[in-house]
Amino acid sequence: MIRLTNVHKWFKDLHVLNGVNLNVHQGEVVVVCGPSGSGKSTLIRTINQLETISEGEIWVDGKNVTDPKTDLNALRAEVGFVFQHFNLYPHLSVLDNITLSPIRVKKMGKAAAEQLAVELLDRVGLAHKKDAFPAQLSGGQQQRVAIARGLAMQPKVMLFDEPTSALDPEMIGEVLQVMRDLAKSGMTMMCVTHEMGFAREVADYVVFVDQGQVVEQAKPEEFFSNPQHERAKQFLRQLRSH
Amino acid sequence: MNYNWDWNIFFKSTGIGDEIYLDWFISGLGWTIALALAAWAIALVIGGLLGVMRTLPNKWLSGLATAYVELFRNVPLLVQLFIWYFVVPDYLPEQTQVWFKQELNPMVSAYISVTLCLGLFTAARVCEQVRTGIQALPKGQANAAMAVGFTLPQVYRHVLLPQAFRVVIPPLTSEFLNVFKNSSVASLIGLMELLAQAKQTAEFSANIFEAFTLATLIYFTLNMSIMKFMGWVEKRVRIPGLMVEGGK
Ligand SMILES: Nc1ncnc2c1ncn2[C@@H]1O[C@H](COP(=O)(O)OP(=O)(O)OP(=O)(O)O)[C@@H](O)[C@H]1O
Ligand SMILES: [Mg+2]
Numbered sequence A: 001m002i003r004l005t006n007v008h009k010w011f012k013d014l015h016v017l018n019g020v021n022l023n024v025h026q027g028e029v030v031v032v033c034g035p036s037g038s039g040k041s042t043l044i045r046t047i048n049q050l051e052t053i054s055e056g057e058i059w060v061d062g063k064n065v066t067d068p069k070t071d072l073n074a075l076r077a078e079v080g081f082v083f084q085h086f087n088l089y090p091h092l093s094v095l096d097n098i099t100l101s102p103i104r105v106k107k108m109g110k111a112a113a114e115q116l117a118v119e120l121l122d123r124v125g126l127a128h129k130k131d132a133f134p135a136q137l138s139g140g141q142q143q144r145v146a147i148a149r150g151l152a153m154q155p156k157v158m159l160f161d162e163p164t165s166a167l168d169p170e171m172i173g174e175v176l177q178v179m180r181d182l183a184k185s186g187m188t189m190m191c192v193t194h195e196m197g198f199a200r201e202v203a204d205y206v207v208f209v210d211q212g213q214v215v216e217q218a219k220p221e222e223f224f225s226n227p228q229h230e231r232a233k234q235f236l237r238q239l240r241s242h
Numbered sequence B: 001m002n003y004n005w006d007w008n009i010f011f012k013s014t015g016i017g018d019e020i021y022l023d024w025f026i027s028g029l030g031w032t033i034a035l036a037l038a039a040w041a042i043a044l045v046i047g048g049l050l051g052v053m054r055t056l057p058n059k060w061l062s063g064l065a066t067a068y069v070e071l072f073r074n075v076p077l078l079v080q081l082f083i084w085y086f087v088v089p090d091y092l093p094e095q096t097q098v099w100f101k102q103e104l105n106p107m108v109s110a111y112i113s114v115t116l117c118l119g120l121f122t123a124a125r126v127c128e129q130v131r132t133g134i135q136a137l138p139k140g141q142a143n144a145a146m147a148v149g150f151t152l153p154q155v156y157r158h159v160l161l162p163q164a165f166r167v168v169i170p171p172l173t174s175e176f177l178n179v180f181k182n183s184s185v186a187s188l189i190g191l192m193e194l195l196a197q198a199k200q201t202a203e204f205s206a207n208i209f210e211a212f213t214l215a216t217l218i219y220f221t222l223n224m225s226i227m228k229f230m231g232w233v234e235k236r237v238r239i240p241g242l243m244v245e246g247g248k
Helices: A040-047 A072-077 A094-104 A110-123 A139-151 A169-184 A196-202 A220-225 A230-241 B007-011 B021-054 B059-074 B077-091 B094-103 B106-135 B139-147 B152-189 B194-205 B208-236
Strands: A002-011 A014-024 A029-033 A055-060 A079-082 A157-161 A188-192 A205-210 A213-218
Touching (some): A014 A213, A040 A188, A072 A079, A079 B139, A094 A139, A205 A230, A213 A230, B007 B021, B007 B208, B021 B152, B077 B094, B139 B152, B152 B208, B194 B208
Parallel strands (some): A029 A205, A079 A157
Antiparallel strands (some): A002 A014, A002 A055
8 A cells, every 4th residue: 555665865964764665555554653853754744745755666555656747636635644733724613624625625515525524523523513613622622623634535544643742641542542443444554653552452563763764663562572673672661761 | 373273174165166175185085095995906916916926836936026025125115106107108109108198187197107106016015914924824734735635726725825814914904004104105296185185275275284184184084994994804704712813
């Protein structure tokens, strides 16, 4: 479903991605973790080309993302993205946040889009908030709406960039629950997150990134109980001490 | 000082036809409003477009808009007015030139010159406000919109502009007020707008203070009405749940 081969990325002199190879198959859930500044966000953003790459190839659903002939907008319509800071549209109601792209990009009818939105809101437990505005919601609720907004495009893949790290601790659970349900429903997912419980429960494998390289790739139980590389061990020690 | 206050002056005959001085003020106010509204319409359309252009990734488009702003902001308004009124018409095609200089009512040709001048001058200022409004939005907004497959025009149309519009209402209000104030330069090329009529009343009647007091009151009332109106607009489009200040 997603394949990265030898991906490099420079920001001026900074070598942010250094030969990344990665494969995510249909229905798999992959958790990406690593120290701050290691390139996780850059990595996940290259998959839907919010970030261009300097070298290498990225394939999503059989299409070469980095080929200039590929229709980027059509591709992005099939790849959901959930941001650390939600990025809901503040001037639109919850319902309009969700229906905007199905209506404008997929040319779905308004009634159908609204019905879909209500179903999705129900799925993330926020059906009663459909007429609220983002600023009237808690962080956890906003992130659940953001997930519903991504799902409204009926994507083949969902990408998450630290979806819970901007949340107060008591709201992390509700968002992870939505993501867990999504994973169990068979969605292909790639999540940058440091939530070890989540990774243990639903991840098919964990990818550890450091200094722009995939240092280790293992099943969650192996990675957490018996990391192979010194940098991974150090990272896990630090994570646990928090 | 022995000044003879006479507030009835406005109802007295000017000695020209059966006009009273108040008629002059009304006609002047009419020109001032017609001028300011037309110039503002030009400024909003062109300034809005330029403001968006300045935020585009395309270097040519944003460079063009930047050049415009530099040019129109750095040449004094009066100089621009004289260029539009005295210089530009000489470069019109033969026929248009004759029409503009001889056949057209001089008041109308002055009106056209000032409207263009003030509209294009203010466009540069509107451009900067719109650009600032767009750039003040969090980067994540454009990212979120692009991530669902919106084209660049859709990103602007559905996500950036509706938000920027709300942010720029207060600064645009003060630009609109400036248009009214600046419209008084029209008196320098003979357009009988409000200030020119006040001057003329003062000269004809010798009631200088009354004439300028009335003019001041009218400008003041205009300003207050605009502020009230824009305040109402701002309230109407306010986003529920967000703080009033700055819109975000
Ligand atoms: N637009 C940019 N221009 C220049 N440098 C950038 C840009 N974006 C990121 N970087 C740099 O690239 C490196 C990797 O950034 P990235 O955001 O991918 O890290 P991260 O692993 O997601 O970190 P965090 O855990 O803090 O989110 C950092 O050193 C960062 O400063
Ligand atoms: Mg990051």
